[in-house]
Amino acid sequence: MNQHTVAASTPTVIIVNPGGELYRRYCLELAASAYPVAVITPAPLTWEAPYVVDHEVADVHSPQSLRDAARALALRNHVGGVFTWDEYALVPTAQIAEDLGLPGNSPAAAAACRDKATSRSLMAASTVPSARFAAVTAFHEAATAATEIGYPVVLKPASHAASIGVIRVDSSEELAAAWKFTMAGASEQGPEGTGVLVEEYLSGPEISVECVTYQGHTQAVALTHKTLAFAPLFEEIGHTVTAQDPLMKTVAPIAAHAVRALGVTDGVQHVEMRLTHTGPAIIEVNGRIGGDHIGKLVLLATGIDLPRAAADVAVGRRPDLTPTRNSAAAITILYPPATGTLATRQLPSSVEHGTPWLHQTGWFKAVGDAVAVPPEGDLDDARIGFAIVTGATGEDTRVRAAELLTHAEINVRAVQAQARAAQDVRVPAPHHVTACVS
Numbered sequence: 001m002n003q004h005t006v007a008a009s010t011p012t013v014i015i016v017n018p019g020g021e022l023y024r025r026y027c028l029e030l031a032a033s034a035y036p037v038a039v040i041t042p043a044p045l046t047w048e049a050p051y052v053v054d055h056e057v058a059d060v061h062s063p064q065s066l067r068d069a070a071r072a073l074a075l076r077n078h079v080g081g082v083f084t085w086d087e088y089a090l091v092p093t094a095q096i097a098e099d100l101g102l103p104g105n106s107p108a109a110a111a112a113c114r115d116k117a118t119s120r121s122l123m124a125a126s127t128v129p130s131a132r133f134a135a136v137t138a139f140h141e142a143a144t145a146a147t148e149i150g151y152p153v154v155l156k157p158a159s160h161a162a163s164i165g166v167i168r169v170d171s172s173e174e175l176a177a178a179w180k181f182t183m184a185g186a187s188e189q190g191p192e193g194t195g196v197l198v199e200e201y202l203s204g205p206e207i208s209v210e211c212v213t214y215q216g217h218t219q220a221v222a223l224t225h226k227t228l229a230f231a232p233l234f235e236e237i238g239h240t241v242t243a244q245d246p247l248m249k250t251v252a253p254i255a256a257h258a259v260r261a262l263g264v265t266d267g268v269q270h271v272e273m274r275l276t277h278t279g280p281a282i283i284e285v286n287g288r289i290g291g292d293h294i295g296k297l298v299l300l301a302t303g304i305d306l307p308r309a310a311a312d313v314a315v316g317r318r319p320d321l322t323p324t325r326n327s328a329a330a331i332t333i334l335y336p337p338a339t340g341t342l343a344t345r346q347l348p349s350s351v352e353h354g355t356p357w358l359h360q361t362g363w364f365k366a367v368g369d370a371v372a373v374p375p376e377g378d379l380d381d382a383r384i385g386f387a388i389v390t391g392a393t394g395e396d397t398r399v400r401a402a403e404l405l406t407h408a409e410i411n412v413r414a415v416q417a418q419a420r421a422a423q424d425v426r427v428p429a430p431h432h433v434t435a436c437v438s
Helices: 021-032 063-076 087-100 107-114 116-125 139-149 172-186 248-261 294-302 306-314 394-407
Strands: 012-016 037-041 054-057 079-083 133-136 153-157 167-169 196-200 206-214 217-229 235-242 267-276 279-286 328-334 340-346 358-363 385-391 409-414
Touching: 012 021, 012 063, 012 087, 021 037, 021 294, 021 306, 037 063, 054 063, 063 079, 063 087, 079 087, 079 306, 087 107, 107 116, 107 279, 116 133, 116 196, 116 248, 116 279, 133 139, 139 153, 139 172, 139 196, 153 172, 167 172, 172 196, 206 248, 206 294, 206 306, 217 248, 217 294, 235 294, 235 394, 248 267, 248 279, 267 306, 294 306, 294 328, 294 385, 328 394, 385 394
Parallel strands: 012 037, 012 079, 037 054
Antiparallel strands: 133 196, 153 167, 153 196, 206 217, 206 267, 217 235, 235 328, 267 279, 328 385, 340 409, 358 385
């Protein structure tokens, strides 16, 4: 049963594949505080149970299975909307909304967000500042495209997420190893796009603009500054959100322009861009709430509830996007100092329980688990944990996150990395890893 009390007349919202507890529990909890929630999951309920009124188990990799599950839920509930924060479920979710006659993006708009080649083409046609690109399926095509675009370039799978398979290539001598790395990631990408993109490298700080679109009108509500590591990869190891960020006036119109160019009419968008020397340029438009607790950072910094807004838009209600806070919040992700077996992972009790600005910690890995440094490891085996801190300003949170990292005790029993598709790609550890290797 849903632990929250909502009006009996309130329509039920279907959430497709709510995902893992550590990353997405806050999203489900906030949505369920306003609406009865039914979920479609790949397995029987576990952590989701206290927040839902109904559920169906489905193969989340099968659009037809998801659509059948949604129909079953609609027969038992007064369903008013459907949405997802799962990148790979965007198109099936749009199809479900279409099937049930509910508000939402068209399947074509959802597919445009998923397929990076389509995104680039639509943005170019609408003169949205972006990167030059070529869609390729073979190494010789990539080599030709890279020469024409000019090094450095970026290789990325056409329809993946979480920076999987994304790498910067600085010269033709590096292209073969980078191609091998990207193709390994592309082999597991979603069905909406195929092959690899070769893109112009956009140099400059990376940000994302968190947007809410209701019936075709997009409002930027927050700006996230990102910390990247493990170059030439693009691993995101931290995010900072500050209320009333002065950059918002510059980047908000560009983010809204990109959202319109893809035909997106509804929902929450996580719009990534780089601040280049010629101005902001779009990396991609993600048609859902950002990962890594970005929605929680927005809530802590501004008071704006993105999961609630997504649920409101899903049922055709105008969301309340009035800021109620004026502060800052940041997340830092903890990585291992080496590939091996995790021997220690903790924060001293005096820090974890006695620091008022430490909002939350979480651990993805337990002692004894195998861990791997990128590119040997991806999100599943590289990340050990996270910490969320708050402050009056973005600088406050950055200082506090750095202080917290000095207290983190992460020890790894190192082992020699096994041969992998990505072994020829060499990357340094992030600057914040100071833990010991034993």
